[in-house]
Amino acid sequence: MRDRGGLDAGDSVERAHHPVSDALHRAVVETAVDGIIVINAAGIVQAYNAACETMFGYAANEVIGRNVKLLMPEPYHGEHDGYLRNYHQTGERKIIGIGREVVGRRKDGSTFPMELSVGEAVQGDETSFVGVLRDITQRKESEHFILESEALHRAVVETAVDGMIVIDGMGIVQAYNAACETMFGYAANEVIGRNVKLLMPAPYRAEHDSYLRNYRETGERKIIGIGREVVGRRKDGSTFPMELSVGEAGHGDGTSFVGVLRDISQRKDSDQFILESGALHRAVVETAVDGIIVIDALGIVQAYNPACERMFGYAADEVVGQNVKLLMPEPYRAEDDGYPRSYHGNGERKIIGIGREVVGRRKDGSTFPMELSVGEAAQGDETSFVGVLRDITQRKRFEDEMRQSNASLLAANSELEGFTYSVSHDLRAPLRAIEGYVRILREDHADALDAEGQRVLNVVIKNSVKMSALIDDLLAFSRLGKTPLSREAVPMEALAKHALQEALSPEDRDVEMHVGALPDAFGDAATLRQVWVNLIGNAIKYSRGRAPAVIRVSAQQRPGVVEYSVADNGIGFDMAYKDKLFTVFERLHKPSEFEGTGVGLALVQRIVARHGGQVWGEARPGLGATFTFSLPTKWSKPDARE
Amino acid sequence: MLGSEVEILLVEDSDEDAELTARALRKRNLANKLHRVEDGAEALDFIYARGVYANRASADSPKMILLDLKLPKVGGLDVIRDVRGHNPSKAIPIVVFTSSKEDQDLQTAYDLGANSYIVKPVDFDQFSETMASLGMYWLLMNQAAD
Numbered sequence: 001m002r003d004r005g006g007l008d009a010g011d012s013v014e015r016a017h018h019p020v021s022d023a024l025h026r027a028v029v030e031t032a033v034d035g036i037i038v039i040n041a042a043g044i045v046q047a048y049n050a051a052c053e054t055m056f057g058y059a060a061n062e063v064i065g066r067n068v069k070l071l072m073p074e075p076y077h078g079e080h081d082g083y084l085r086n087y088h089q090t091g092e093r094k095i096i097g098i099g100r101e102v103v104g105r106r107k108d109g110s111t112f113p114m115e116l117s118v119g120e121a122v123q124g125d126e127t128s129f130v131g132v133l134r135d136i137t138q139r140k141e142s143e144h145f146i147l148e149s150e151a152l153h154r155a156v157v158e159t160a161v162d163g164m165i166v167i168d169g170m171g172i173v174q175a176y177n178a179a180c181e182t183m184f185g186y187a188a189n190e191v192i193g194r195n196v197k198l199l200m201p202a203p204y205r206a207e208h209d210s211y212l213r214n215y216r217e218t219g220e221r222k223i224i225g226i227g228r229e230v231v232g233r234r235k236d237g238s239t240f241p242m243e244l245s246v247g248e249a250g251h252g253d254g255t256s257f258v259g260v261l262r263d264i265s266q267r268k269d270s271d272q273f274i275l276e277s278g279a280l281h282r283a284v285v286e287t288a289v290d291g292i293i294v295i296d297a298l299g300i301v302q303a304y305n306p307a308c309e310r311m312f313g314y315a316a317d318e319v320v321g322q323n324v325k326l327l328m329p330e331p332y333r334a335e336d337d338g339y340p341r342s343y344h345g346n347g348e349r350k351i352i353g354i355g356r357e358v359v360g361r362r363k364d365g366s367t368f369p370m371e372l373s374v375g376e377a378a379q380g381d382e383t384s385f386v387g388v389l390r391d392i393t394q395r396k397r398f399e400d401e402m403r404q405s406n407a408s409l410l411a412a413n414s415e416l417e418g419f420t421y422s423v424s425h426d427l428r429a430p431l432r433a434i435e436g437y438v439r440i441l442r443e444d445h446a447d448a449l450d451a452e453g454q455r456v457l458n459v460v461i462k463n464s465v466k467m468s469a470l471i472d473d474l475l476a477f478s479r480l481g482k483t484p485l486s487r488e489a490v491p492m493e494a495l496a497k498h499a500l501q502e503a504l505s506p507e508d509r510d511v512e513m514h515v516g517a518l519p520d521a522f523g524d525a526a527t528l529r530q531v532w533v534n535l536i537g538n539a540i541k542y543s544r545g546r547a548p549a550v551i552r553v554s555a556q557q558r559p560g561v562v563e564y565s566v567a568d569n570g571i572g573f574d575m576a577y578k579d580k581l582f583t584v585f586e587r588l589h590k591p592s593e594f595e596g597t598g599v600g601l602a603l604v605q606r607i608v609a610r611h612g613g614q615v616w617g618e619a620r621p622g623l624g625a626t627f628t629f630s631l632p633t634k635w636s637k638p639d640a641r642e
Numbered sequence: 643m644l645g646s647e648v649e650i651l652l653v654e655d656s657d658e659d660a661e662l663t664a665r666a667l668r669k670r671n672l673a674n675k676l677h678r679v680e681d682g683a684e685a686l687d688f689i690y691a692r693g694v695y696a697n698r699a700s701a702d703s704p705k706m707i708l709l710d711l712k713l714p715k716v717g718g719l720d721v722i723r724d725v726r727g728h729n730p731s732k733a734i735p736i737v738v739f740t741s742s743k744e745d746q747d748l749q750t751a752y753d754l755g756a757n758s759y760i761v762k763p764v765d766f767d768q769f770s771e772t773m774a775s776l777g778m779y780w781l782l783m784n785q786a787a788d
Contacts, residue, residue: 428741429656429659429741432658432741432762432763433658433659433662436658436659436661
């Protein structure tokens with residue numbers, strides 16, 4: 001130090017005394033970077049250097065001779081006199097010799113932080129104080145920045161998406177952020193202070209200590225700084241892939257390691273998918289049932305799969321490199337060049353993305369309908385078009401056939417309607433005439449007929465009544481296909497009881513009836529009533545002559561369905577003919593035994609089928625028959641005729 | 643024969659049905675004021691007193707029309723439509739004959755303005771019931787008083 005040198009020089013010029021050292025001192029004081037102020041015991045400024053002038057904005061002559069308080073902001077300003085007084089009286093140094101931070105006040109009233117060191121200089125009786133001042137505004141600012149950046153770091157660490165863990169040289173966790181908590185399922189307080197192995201699954205767990213030891217001993221870095229994939233272990237024992245980067249932070253004597261972790265399970269999945277999908281795509285393309293063609297922007301075929309070979313009759317090597325027009329018949333062939341062009345020109349997509357029917361041309365020149373979907377694939381600057389083709393020859397044929405059979409079905413239906421109409425009008429008219437004139441004969445000309453004439457007349461009447469019943473049944477049967485069914489809760493027990501009353505004629509005296517508890521059904525009450533009437537009517541009819549005839553009506557719940565049964569102890573039927581039971585006009589008994597039109601059970605079956613149920617009969621000849629029909633408890637799948 | 647006493651016009655192409663209907667009504671002394679025509683065109687001529695019926699006193703509208711729906715030439719539904727479209731004929735009660743109450747044309751007939759229907763064969767009980775529902779007791783009473 002120069003002033004030290006000066007003083008040393010001063011020692012040697014002790015006798016030369018002041019002048020040299022004064023000059024030297026002044027030079028030192030004046031050129032010092034630090035501000036230097038000398039005050040006397042009263043606080044009056046004796047000396048004030050150039051650095052002070054820069055620092056405070058006051059010129060020396062504005063300050064020298066005035067109390068140093070001028071340079072202090074308020075709280076200190078008032079207290080300074082007290083400090084000095086206190087120092088005089090007690091010798092207690094409040095500031096002397098201690099480098100400390102105080103606040104200075106500039107001429108413009110603004111303040112700034114400064115570091116102050118005070119020395120005492122005794123000259124005879126006089127005590128002076130020398131203050132050395134350093135403006136530390138900049139240092140304070142950078143300190144502030146450091147303070148702030150620590151807060152920032154903490155915030156970053158806590159809010160980071162990546163997990164961050166700090167461990168010491170022994171592997172003990174020092175810090176563990178919120179992202180880690182999410183990732184591992186452990187709270188920070190469960191992990192901090194414990195070995196980081198906690199977060200590793202079995203194989204790595206054992207190795208980690210040796211990694212660290214190895215690193216400590218050899219400085220060889222196994223993981224440090226390398227972003228690599230490792231496996232993490234969650235609190236619940238499950239594992240997940242993560243990417244790990246490790247940094248080293250020298251911190252006093254201890255070395256810390258900072259690990260940054262990222263859960264890459266999802267990325268791994270998609271990596272896997274991408275890896276697989278390359279192979280997968282090839283496999284799909286090669287084995288696809290649909291033809292797949294890739295063309296470039298000019299229409300040149302880039303790829304053409306085996307399905308295309310089958311479809312067009314061209315081998316791949318005959319087509320790849322050729323214009324795709326090769327595969328199109330005349331009108332399209334001429335047009336196609338226009339498509340890519342117009343797409344390029346104005347971005348207008350004519351086919352792209354639209355599954356549409358086009359015509360393909362085989363190698364042999366024949367054509368076939370196909371469905372075409374086109375996708376666009378941009379790869380760098382290149383745009384390719386991927387066409388997926390399906391030969392729809394068969395589908396078209398099926399569609400045509402379907403249309404035809406639909407048309408003929410419709411024709412048949414309307415024919416049936418016409419038939420129904422003419423049955424009700426034309427067939428009834430002559431029957432009505434027969435009945436009417438027989439009635440005239442009987443009412444007005446009974447006297448003219450002998451007993452045989454009366455009998456013949458009765459046969460005519462009986463047959464016309466039967467024909468009338470046939471027509472009625474036939475109409476009811478054909479009507480059933482057209483009338484929509486309602487869907488409502490149907491009280492089956494009430495319907496069955498009512499049907500019993502209805503079916504009993506006065507001559508059925510000896511009938512025992514048992515109607516069990518019948519759950520409600522869900523369907524059309526009017527037609528279900530017809531089911532009961534027909535089944536119960538049959539039961540009574542075919543047990544006529546039994547004494548007593550026993551009719552049992554019951555129901556049984558099964559999964560999803562309720563089965564309703566009507567059992568009798570009548571003549572039954574031969575199970576060999578059970579398939580004929582439900583066919584229109586099929587009868588298992590001769591008319592002389594039991595009257596009937598052969599429509600009743602066919603009607604029952606049709607009604608039950610339209611409700612989504614089934615009907616069947618079981619019997620033993622001479623012992624009776626049981627007819628059962630099932631109805632779904634939820635009417636989810638009504639008959640297709642709906 | 644075509645005097646002012648015509649009260650029921652029977653439009654029926656079937657001779658048998660016509661005879662049976664007439665007989666059912668005759669049994670109750672109702673048929674003597676019945677006039678039968680065989681198709682829709684003739685029915686309209688009669689109602690409007692035109693064509694072969696031009697001499698008929700047009701003021702004497704039938705009190706009721708019994709109309710078969712299935713008729714040659716002009717069908718029953720067209721007859722209803724025509725009659726309902728003209729004064730004063732639109733006020734004449736029309737009862738349609740049908741083979742079955744399920745007949746699809748029945749609803750159309752109602753929509754066009756038919757008042758009631760009778761399922762053939764016409765028997766007197768159903769006929770009088772229909773008359774009653776139309777408030778035509780007077781027709782029955784008048785005839786019964788003859």
